[in-house]
Amino acid sequence: xxxVSSACFPPHVYALATRLTPWFAWPxxxxxxxxxxxxxxxxxxxxxxxxxxxxxxVHAPSAxxxxxxxxxxxxxxxxxxxxxxxxxxxxxxxxxxxxxxxTVAALVTGSLWGRPMWGTxxxxxxxxxxxxxxxxxxxxxxxxxxxxxxxxxxxxRERITGGRGSSQRADHSLFRPVVELSASxxxxxxxxxxxxxxxxxxxxxxxxxxxxxxxxxxxxxxxxGEILRRERSAAGSARL
Amino acid sequence: xxxxxxxxxYARFVWPSYALTLAIVVLNIIWARRSLARAVRTRAAxxxxxxxx
Numbered sequence: 001x002x003x004v005s006s007a008c009f010p011p012h013v014y015a016l017a018t019r020l021t022p023w024f025a026w027p028x029x030x031x032x033x034x035x036x037x038x039x040x041x042x043x044x045x046x047x048x049x050x051x052x053x054x055x056x057x058v059h060a061p062s063a064x065x066x067x068x069x070x071x072x073x074x075x076x077x078x079x080x081x082x083x084x085x086x087x088x089x090x091x092x093x094x095x096x097x098x099x100x101x102x103t104v105a106a107l108v109t110g111s112l113w114g115r116p117m118w119g120t121x122x123x124x125x126x127x128x129x130x131x132x133x134x135x136x137x138x139x140x141x142x143x144x145x146x147x148x149x150x151x152x153x154x155x156x157r158e159r160i161t162g163g164r165g166s167s168q169r170a171d172h173s174l175f176r177p178v179v180e181l182s183a184s185x186x187x188x189x190x191x192x193x194x195x196x197x198x199x200x201x202x203x204x205x206x207x208x209x210x211x212x213x214x215x216x217x218x219x220x221x222x223x224x225g226e227i228l229r230r231e232r233s234a235a236g237s238a239r240l
Numbered sequence: 241x242x243x244x245x246x247x248x249x250y251a252r253f254v255w256p257s258y259a260l261t262l263a264i265v266v267l268n269i270i271w272a273r274r275s276l277a278r279a280v281r282t283r284a285a286x287x288x289x290x291x292x293x
Contacts, residue, residue: 050249052253054250058261097268101268104264109257109260112253116253214265222272224279225279228279229282231283
């Protein structure tokens with residue numbers, strides 16, 4: 001336990017985050033650039049969707065980001081609540097703007113893909129769009145998390161009570177199964193073909209891995225800012 | 241090259257998707273760096289305010 005609390009001591013995390021950032025940022029850049037080249041140039045056109053399928057190389061990683069960041073945020077918030085770990089609250093707060101922006105990307109690229117393939121940007125009534133509704137739900141939760149992040153009072157309450165913002169972030173993880181169901185629905189829809197040729201699949205995996213590394217790099221940079229902000233307000237209230 | 245940009249007739253769906261995602265990636269880099277820089281600046285200000293009196 002001593003090891004854990006020393007590892008989670010914010011100044012240690014700050015120093016570690018500084019050192020680790022390039023180890024995630026550069027692989028992310030390399031994977032994304034290689035994935036773009038492989039996806040846009042090397043991958044053959046789809047037998048049904050032609051070159052339109054290439055939207056998958058930005059849509060799927062954005063949707064993946066949206067979900068991954070969401071799960072990370074919920075887990076960090078829960079850890080912060082259960083073990084009263086300051087650093088976990090800081091991590092949860094760092095996630096919100098990243099997740100929110102990629103949820104927007106996933107929703108917009110999804111409808112840009114839907115227009116030529118389903119004939120509509122946004123079809124509320126029919127089956128394919130069932131998956132878009134949980135995405136909207138997610139964007140709402142990110143909205144709440146963002147609002148709480150901005151409010152300094154919530155941050156100080158977070159220190160005292162373990163955090164309303166965090167409990168909300170953790171509560172909303174109840175929606176997670178809904179989203180995952182819809183995502184698996186999306187997978188079965190978009191990859192209706194039994195197998196995807198390697199020339200199409202490999203660029204997709206590169207993009208997914210690249211975005212994952214990118215998220216970690218962003219999280220590390222934002223986490224440092226959150227650590228400074230929280231330490232500062234702790235010092236401020238100590239002086240008062 | 242033209243054929244590549246044409247994207248088999250899907251250009252007006254493919255390129256806006258890529259442009260938006262690229263914009264969000266770049267914005268995230270800018271926002272994250274700016275957020276850290278702001279925290280560093282405020283901390284520097286807070287530190288000197290404590291030291292000076």
